[in-house]
Structure formats: structure tokens, C-alpha cells
Amino acid sequence: MSIPNDAQHPSPLVNAPEATRALLARLHAESLAQESVFDLRAVPADEFRGAVADKFIALDEDKCQFVYQLLRATGARRIVEAGTSYGVSTIYLALAAAENAAALGGDAVVIGTEHEEAKADKARAYWAESGTDAVKTIDLRVGDLRETLKTGLGEIDFLLLDIWTPMALPTLKLVQPHFRPGAVIVADNPITSAKGYAELWEYIRAPGSGFTSLNVPYSNGLEMVVYYPPK
Template sequence: MPPSPVVASPKVLDLLQKLHAASLAQESTWSTRLFFLARKIRSAFSSRETWTSKQDDFTRDKFIALEQDKSEFLYLLARTTGATAIVEAGTSFGVSTIYLALAAGQNAASLSSTPVTPGQGAKVVATEKEPTKAARAREHWKEAGAEVEPWITLLEGDLNETLPVEVGKSDKIDLLLLDIWTPLALPALKIVQPKLRHGALIVADNTAGFRAAYKDFFEYVHDSKNGFKSMTTPFKGGLEVIVYLPTSENKL
């Protein structure tokens, strides 16, 4: 097995392996497979995906974590671009957030000529609507320790209400991860867009597997007046990598 591309202590790397294994174990059950198959079939016939309380109940104890290869790729993207101001829409159990926090903290350290106090010089803003998932995420970040936890600010509740307030405090956003219920992807992007720096990255998950559900999102991203350039990378289910390159005419 090749070495991990992620720079982290053995404790954190072991934790990530454990969390990904737990997520995969859940995803391999027939009930979870049928749940996502039904979602995919519904989304193929309608771009207006609905979410019910029954679906909330089913997913409440599910990781639904970003796959390990995607997470490692995300970490490398964040490191390569020097991202220190990151937003994650949809943290779930906080697995992908660990990768983002590692990258943000390490980028902050690279930019400083003196040792960086954990939590200073970078921030990962994560959102989660479900209280039980937010609690589990906090447990995982606490277990990861000072390499991860101090860099994260978790917003609990509806991101349409919580995210504008937090983003409004930011000078700029370097990277946005959209790993969330597809109808919320475009609203989250629009909330963050005014603070995206030129060259900022937006990464969205499952853009091939749930293409129809992303219809409004792609209409917006592919409209040249909005300043985005995108590519669907060939990870499982598709992973969209979008660069924000506005001109003076379309800069918000």
C-alpha cells in the first residue's frame, strides 16, 4: 500500500482509516444501498428532489462520508492552493472536515515565519443541520486533537440562516466543499460567492451520479456571466472541480 498523501500524525491517520471503514460498512448494507438507489432513480426523472422526515430518520446515524480517495484529493487541492479560509456545506460526521482542517492548519503554518498557535491563521467553517450528527462530528474532531479541532467552526442549523452571518465576517473564501443534499448546493454557492477570491475552488460531490438533481446548479455554473470554469473528475459518482475566475464584468 502506498503511503498516505496526507500529512498527519499516526493517531489522526489511524482515526481517518477507522472512520472511513465505518462509513463503508454502513454503505455496504442492503438498506443503505436501496436508499441511495431509490434516490438516484427519483433524481433521474426529476430535478426537484424532495427530502422527507422519513429520509431524515434513516440518515441520522449514517456517516455518508466523502470517500477516502476523494478526501485525499481534496486535501491535496487545499494544500496546493494554500487555502486557509474554507467552507464545507454538509459536514455530517465530520470526516472530510478533518482533511480540510489539516490542510488549512498546515497552510497557515507555511505562511508564518513563527510557530502558529492551533486555530490561528486559518479557519474551516462547517455546516450541519442535524444535531446528533453535529455532536458526533465534534467527538471525532476532539479525538483528532490539536492538529484538527482548533481550526474548525461548526454552524448548527439551516445553512441558509447560519452561513450568511459567518461568511459575512470573512475577507475572502479560498475553497468551498459542497457535500450536501443537492437542492442546497446552489443556495450554498450563492451565499459564499461574494467572498470567493479570484481562483477559489469549489468542489461538489456526486455530480455524475445525481446529474439531474444538480440541474439548476449546473445551469448557474455553466452560465459564463457567473465566472466559473468546471470539470467533472472521474471519481465514483463524479466529483466536480470548479474554479472561480470572474472578470471585471461578472465579479460580485
């Protein structure tokens, strides 16, 4: 989007070593460069997985910064990310979770999910290069998230849905029993992917669901959802 990170509008910088910020800037730039020559929406459904198996498709930098701020504001320490790809947004999640644990106590855990082995390997390599111990909080689960999220979640503070839309509702339903009251869910691209998310919104907006939801007006939208289990 369009929030300029210049002298008039200073960047909402994350608390991270210079090496980490430099890596994040580089990876965001690589992701954008790929997207400038690759139109995700033009790929036929049956070719989709293969076509994106070597693409970042990272969450936009300004959205990552917003998510980081949300995590700091809510003290989130146990986080699920669907999916992880090359692990760009995961670094922001790890930075916030580690800082929150240092400030508030308890353990920080970022459960990442990725079904492409090669992407998982590359994500681990970027994290090793990141220059921050915060990445040690990442528990990357390789395989289909419909299997890998079945166990070992604990109480979850935050869920990032940065995943193909058919996976969004199955993921939410797997994690929902583990949400703490006031858990936050963020879903990317609710405007451009409105059709794909139809089932998710129907579920979230059903009367008595326990969810409230609003679109934050970033480019293509960013849905912010809050969950309190109905009494």
C-alpha cells in the same frame, strides 16, 4: 474508487499524526460499512432526512485525499464545508488549512455546517479524539446552512459541496460574494446526482458566470470548479 493504496501505488498520505490517520481509516471504514447495507437512492424524499440522520455518508477516502492535495496546492486557509455530518472530511480540511497557515501566515478557519444536533455532537467527539490541534481551526455552525452561512464568512478560498443536491445552489449563492479570485469549489457525485445538480450546472455554465468546471473521474465523479469574479 479504485486508486489502490498499496505498495505499488503508495497512498497519497496526508501529513497527520498516526492517531489521526488511524481515526480517519476507522471512520471511512464505518461509513462504507453503513453504505453497504443502506441504499441512499432508494429512500423516498419525504423520509430522507430521518433515514440519514444517523449515517456518516462520508466523502470517499480517495476524494478526501484529492481535496487535501488541492487545498495544499492552492494555499487555502478559509474554507467552507456544506455539510459536515460526523466530520470526516472536515478533518482533512482542517489539516490542510492549519498547515497552509503555518507555511504562509494568516489564520486557518474551516467553517463546517450541520443541521442535525446529534451529528454535530459526534463530530466534535471525533475531533477531540483526532490527536491533532488542526481541528481547533473548525468553526462548526449547527443549524440550517441557509441561515448559518449568512454571516461571518470573510474571504473564502475553498467550498466543499458535500450536501444534498437541493442545497448546492443556495449554498453556492450564499458563499459566492465572499470567494477570493481563483477560489475552488468541489462538488461530490456529479455523475450519480446529475439530475439533482441540474440547476447548479446551469448557473455555473451560464456564459460570463466567472466559473470554469471539470469532472475529475473518481467513482460517481467529483466536480472541480474554479471561480474568478467577472470584470
